[in-house]
Amino acid sequence: MVVYAGQGDARRSMGLLWRGARTEDVRPGPKPALTVDIIVDAAITVADSAGMAGLSMRTVGEQLGRTGMALYTYVPSKNELVDLMYDKVLIELPTDYDLDAGWRTAATAWAWDHWAFYLKHPWVLQVSQARPVLGPNEYVLLETLLRILFATGLPPKMVKRLVGTLTGFVRGAVQVVAESRQAPAATGMSDDEWWYTRSALLMEVAGDFAEQFPLVTLLDSEQAYQMEDETVPYLEQEAIETFTAGLAVILDGIEARTT
């Protein structure tokens, strides 16, 4: 299920995202042993290892030796927590791309950095993009990409559209790999194993496959399961090639507009 940005009190939610120096005013009651940051870090740890499916208020609480309910003292809901996780984890992405070698080199590096980032934190792909969290780091990221794209010399309107195209492309491409890595844990079967089993069954169940789908058959016979690097699953090799080629095609398209 897709997680939406918090609908609670917008002011509180924005305050949490852009929270500055800790308000150190003395207050009654026991000293809080946790902080929002500690909770967000714990939640990211949980999501990194157990995926979005394994992220629950209880699991995060237990990670910190608390109950799930304890978190509600610091964070209004799970949605807000996810927003905070999302914005916080974005810090890991680089922001200083050298434009001396040209915008294309920078854009390529940018794309691969995002690829690696999403594979490290696959759950990020499941945070809704429709309603940007509007956190500080998301804007840092956007500013970074804009700097690269403005270097093309294209008009702002075009740049704006390319932002969506590029981020959408990267997310779409990496999603295939991210999900294929999460899936085995859920099914107890490696991705390649799964493919092999299903393919065999397919031929058994759909007898006239080759006649019904000649082009698919042609493509499969072209390079059927030639493992170039046995340490990387076949599906991932393909995804990497698709990503590389797709990126080149898009950048070619952009380049054609700059001249």
Place this chain on the structure above:
Amino acid sequence: MVVYAGQGDARRSMGLLWRGARTEDVRPGPKPALTVDIIVDAAITVADSAGMAGLSMRTVGEQLGRTGMALYTYVPSKNELVDLMYDKVLIELPTDYDLDAGWRTAATAWAWDHWAFYLKHPWVLQVSQARPVLGPNEYVLLETLLRILFATGLPPKMVKRLVGTLTGFVRGAVQVVAESRQAPAATGMSDDEWWYTRSALLMEVAGDFAEQFPLVTLLDSEQAYQMEDETVPYLEQEAIETFTAGLAVILDGIEARTT
């Protein structure tokens, strides 16, 4: 949460997907009042109106005047049901693209048909793409796109990679709109309203926004909330423009490789 392909008995699952003529052998016990097809149709109806979040065994069962458990007589698990829904709904996509006007015209039509399809059935975007369902209609779809792309004259290897690029791009681009349409129902606030509220809060909370993010500010001031068509939300207008421009860029990139 992303829904994975069923891990249960692979043979049964493939049998369901490629199920041919009904096995009309007489069997003991009460006559089944439902069929797999009826259940899948009901599930699609539920998902179309209530989204993937509203799709539960109970809701589908109730749609048919049964309990949720009744479905388990026909379908081994919810995962398998989703697989069946996915493959069945794909029938709606066109398959006969005229190539007389060139592959580019066909590819553009293909992309927009997919755009419309995903907006009609947004839940499809939440079915995992890592492990193709391997149902018959998915192959019909693939064959259709291959027919268009082979018309470019590019080598099979390249065609294979473009498939991923194009489908990934369409999914990524439409996802923004799909989620923005689902979200208001969840938050009781229109998307544009939401944006307006958050933007105002942003300026309040991050005082030096303009200095910190000059390029973002430049882009926003360029065409800030000029509603060209008031019936279509601003975010969607932008998404459509992004989709159009991105598609053109990709097709340009492909075209450059054909000459």
Place this chain on the structure above:
DNA sequence: CGAAGTTACTTTATGCTGTAAGGAGTTGCA
């Protein structure tokens, strides 16, 4: 015809989920 076996569907139960409600214990200030 009656018993046995098979099947459709229901009810009940288990262990998850987010989070509302209320209570216990701690602390600062009047």
Place this chain on the structure above:
DNA sequence: TGCAACTCCTTACAGCATAAAGTAACTTCG
């Protein structure tokens, strides 16, 4: 010394997928 505010806990509820067992309908076998 009270009181209010605060953290954190326990309990509770509705909803989720689905396992297990029960009921009723139907076919087949003796």
